[in-house]
Amino acid sequence: MKADAKREPALRLVKRDSISPARAVIVRAVAIIAALLVCGIFFITVTDSSIIEIYSAMVSGTFRNSITINTFFREACMLLIIAIGLAPAFKMSFWNVGGQGQVLAGGMAAAMWLFYLGNKLPNAAILPLMFVSAAIGGGIWAIIPAVFRVKFSTNETLFTLMMNYIAIQLVKYLRISWSPIHALGMIQRKSGSLPALFGNADGLIYVIAAVGVVLMYIYMNKTKQGYEISVVGEAPNTARYAGISELKVILRTAFLSGAVCGIAGFLYVSAIDHTISETMGGGYGFTAVIVAWLAKFNPIFMTLISMLISFVRSGSSEIVSRNTTTLDSSIANINIGIFLFFMLGCEFFLNYKVVFRGRKDAKK
Amino acid sequence: MKDEIAVRLNGITKRFGSVTANDGVTMDVRRGEVLALLGENGSGKTTLMNMLSGIYFPDEGTIEINGVPASIRSPKDAFDLGIGMIHQHFKLVDVFTAAENIVLGLPGKSSLNMRAVKEKIRAISEKYGFLIDPDRKVYNMSVSEKQTLEIVKVLYRGADILILDEPTAVLTPQETERLFAVIRNMRADGKSIIIITHKLHEVMEISDRVAILRHGQYITTLETKDADERTLAEAMVGEKLSLNIERPKPEGLVRRLEVSELSCVNAEGVPTLRGVSFTAYGGEILGIAGISGCGQKELLESIAGLEQTVTGSSVLYYPDGGEPEQLIGKTPREIRSLGVALSFVPEDRLGMGLVGSMGMTDNMMLKSYESGAPVFLHKREPQQLAESVRDSLGVVTPSVTTPVRRLSGGNVQKVLVGREIAEAPTVLMTAYAVRGLDINTSYAIYNLLNEQKKKGVAVIYVGEDIDVLLELCDRILILCGGAVSGIVDASTATKEEIGLYMTKIGGAESGTSGGDPAMKGGDKK
The missing domain is CATH 3.40.50.300 (P-loop containing nucleotide triphosphate hydrolases)
Incomplete structure (x- = not known):
């Protein structure tokens, strides 16, 4: 290997075979601390606060009282539900970036019942209908690109992305046609709202998120279908060789992925927004892509990352609310962006090692 | 100049x-x-x-x-x-x-x-x-x-x-x-x-x-x-090398596969197999020689049901005491359930047959995961199988759950071949089973194949090394440009003879000096 050394560049990257868990934790912790520092510096430049004020505001914005704590958990749960929806598709190397559209499709399907039968049916009847049709709606939104991928080898990343915009336009149209007079909060109906659990209006969201994480973990790791997903995603030739029908697995998994996102849409309509709007979900369909990916589909990591992002979000809103004259709500997105940058950036260092050349040889 | x-x-x-x-x-x-x-x-x-x-x-x-x-x-x-x-x-x-x-x-x-x-x-x-x-x-x-x-x-x-x-x-x-x-x-x-x-x-x-x-x-x-x-x-x-690979005398030959007029065309419309015909017998190792890309892959894949064949192709499978079954038109799963196993070691080893991110256990159940009660995976048997393959073939791995992509090439191959053999097939097809392996591991694989042969399995061995083919196999079929250019008796054939068939010169006179063992007094059934 001596001949190699002669032409070795000053700095090169070596792919790591594996990294010890302890080291991986350290790399990630460093990334989070660096992200917090950059966030703090960013706020110092846009506000008059000191760095301590900024961090304490972020913490108090999240944990000040039961309302802020509740919001924090609710947002984390919604992000988590969408992420567990995307995870099986990603595991299958089906790059579903259409979570947003699938949430909206599910939301539309749920809101449809609310609009037409919200005053006529009792909760016990309308909620299951909303739930099931939201799942089907989201599933259909995801299975369309899957059919085209399987039949015509279209690129599912672009296709699912485009489906988002179709969903957005459809929601705009439905808002106007269902409720031309009220621009906001249009669909107020007697039934169709998710009941409170233990006195908490969002209680059922927590339950659904927790159950969803456990079920998805079991599905992906312990079932035959989950096994098929891994084989098709990792080694399509091996799947063919083993006689696994790629077509069936891709369509089924895409539907499941969309259906879980659709259920998130149902929760927005029935528990959070009580209406439908194209901004529903606040872009979580995209944020969830990163959550699922960063966590490598590990449910515990997905939960932690969702909570981290929710924390940055609520903390940022708190700082914004203290500086309403100079800042607006998009600051939260900037901060989430900073965090994701560092989280994704550290993935690079987990996979590669930077090697410096020992000593520079004079070039011939 | x-x-x-x-x-x-x-x-x-x-x-x-x-x-x-x-x-x-x-x-x-x-x-x-x-x-x-x-x-x-x-x-x-x-x-x-x-x-x-x-x-x-x-x-x-x-x-x-x-x-x-x-x-x-x-x-x-x-x-x-x-x-x-x-x-x-x-x-x-x-x-x-x-x-x-x-x-x-x-x-x-x-x-x-x-x-x-x-x-x-x-x-x-x-x-x-x-x-x-x-x-x-x-x-x-x-x-x-x-x-x-x-x-x-x-x-x-x-x-x-x-x-x-x-x-x-x-x-x-x-x-x-x-x-x-x-x-x-x-x-x-x-x-x-x-x-x-x-x-x-x-x-x-x-x-x-x-x-x-x-x-x-x-x-x-x-x-x-x-x-x-x-x-x-x-x-x-080169000179013929003596490798001292054991070659038990084939006994109790049973007709297993009868391939006739098997032809394939690739996506560009170029023929990859041209009217290949041969018979494989249980109890012998049929070697397949040829320059790479002469149709070896297509031949095995079309028998395994993975390749589209041209009309007129026929692969008859003879089960024990039953009517022959036409394999063309059956799905890979149906063919496998008849007892025809394919272990193909491709250039990149993991591309076909194994899933790199999975451990030995999960790879063991690739073909059997559907058996047992529905919905949930049953990992006990695959795990036992993984452990027995690891112990009997000496697979070096930290544990049966370590992703196989971390294993060395030879160990990956042992996993692949071990799984196919564990299925107790009646026809075992292997391609490049010793590709990139060291001598000792190669001999371990040859022994495995010989054991299968002694059990009465019809072994089809696609190989690259002519010396090995000559010592391990009973008959050698040589492919050249997708067609059979010769079938020789491995115990009498010479290296030069095979070299010439591989480069087509012998093709015209269609040498079949060792053609059909049944004709030479093998048990005809």
Whole structure:
């Protein structure tokens, strides 16, 4: 290997075979601390606060009282539900970036019942209908690109992305046609709202998120279908060789992925927004892509990352609310962006090692 | 001019991990000559040429171009030295025209004078006799046109030393003639041409000298006019080595597979299998020899139901005491459930048959995961199987859950072969089962196959090493260009005989000296 050394560049990257868990934790912790520092510096430049004020505001914005704590958990749960929806598709190397559209499709399907039968049916009847049709709606939104991928080898990343915009336009149209007079909060109906659990209006969201994480973990790791997903995603030739029908697995998994996102849409309509709007979900369909990916589909990591992002979000809103004259709500997105940058950036260092050349040889 | 040395390689060595692809190769190429580079698969021809064209850098040794020591670190360095390589797999942009592909990547002003470019292309074409339309898009081109374009591209950049990696593999005889005419014109113009090929008659026809590599080592260079096909074949395959592989006498032969008129066509419409017919018997090992890409993969895959076959193909499977079953038209799963197992070790080992991110246990259940109660996976049996394969074959792995991609190549192969054997098949097909394995592991695999043979399994062994085929197998079927060029009795056949069949010369007289064991007193059923 001596001949190699002669032409070795000053700095090169070596792919790591594996990294010890302890080291991986350290790399990630460093990334989070660096992200917090950059966030703090960013706020110092846009506000008059000191760095301590900024961090304490972020913490108090999240944990000040039961309302802020509740919001924090609710947002984390919604992000988590969408992420567990995307995870099986990603595991299958089906790059579903259409979570947003699938949430909206599910939301539309749920809101449809609310609009037409919200005053006529009792909760016990309308909620299951909303739930099931939201799942089907989201599933259909995801299975369309899957059919085209399987039949015509279209690129599912672009296709699912485009489906988002179709969903957005459809929601705009439905808002106007269902409720031309009220621009906001249009669909107020007697039934169709998710009941409170233990006195908490969002209680059922927590339950659904927790159950969803456990079920998805079991599905992906312990079932035959989950096994098929891994084989098709990792080694399509091996799947063919083993006689696994790629077509069936891709369509089924895409539907499941969309259906879980659709259920998130149902929760927005029935528990959070009580209406439908194209901004529903606040872009979580995209944020969830990163959550699922960063966590490598590990449910515990997905939960932690969702909570981290929710924390940055609520903390940022708190700082914004203290500086309403100079800042607006998009600051939260900037901060989430900073965090994701560092989280994704550290993935690079987990996979590669930077090697410096020992000593520079004079070039011939 | 004729005797000037264009390229001199001095003690070139290249290693990939523990594998030595080239071992101290010293040879030269003269100006204005066609040098054929001849060698079996894996003899290091392409690796050696890749070092000339800047894709690899030698671990040891030096290269001189036109008498000047050169350090070729990148394809660009190679171009600057006037070296151009035409690879087996073309490197062209489909949606560009011929002219656009040619100027792609060349330095120059930001505005392109396409007219001047086309003028130059026309001049080159006329000079050497190429047929090329500069405005034709690559996706509209035939394989031969693409190859012409690759050659023109290299000439356009001013190459004096051209390397062609198996250029005739994809051509029809007429196209080959045209290519040879062009090569002769280039030679007349003083260019040096190195042509990598397996086809002996082409070597005789086109080359001035032949350099022979074997197992990464340079053997000799012969003047073509002093050589004949037999001496070349002998130099290529070398002396017969005694490997002392056990070969139990085949007993109780039972007809298992009867393949007749099996033909396949690839996506480009080129036939990959042409009317292959043979019979495989339980209790014997049928070897399949041939230069790589002569239809071995397609043959095994079409028996396993993974490949689309041409109408008229037939693969009959004879179960114990039952009516023969037609395998063509059955799904891979149906064929497997009849007891026909395929263990194919592809170039990248993991690509087909295993899932790299999964451990041994999960890989063991690849074909059986559907059995048992529905919905949930049952990991107990696969885990026991994984442990028994690990222990009986000596697979070195931290645990049966360690992703198999972390295992060494030999261990990966043991996992693959171990799983297929564990299915207790009646027909076991393996391809390249010992590819890249060390001696001891290879013998472990041979023993496994022999055990299967003794159990009465019909073993079909696609191999690369003729010495191994001769000692391990009972009969050897030789494929050449997708057709059976001969079936020989392995106990009497010679290495040269097989070498000749592999390069087609024996094809015409359809040698079947060891044709059908049943005819020689095997148990007929």
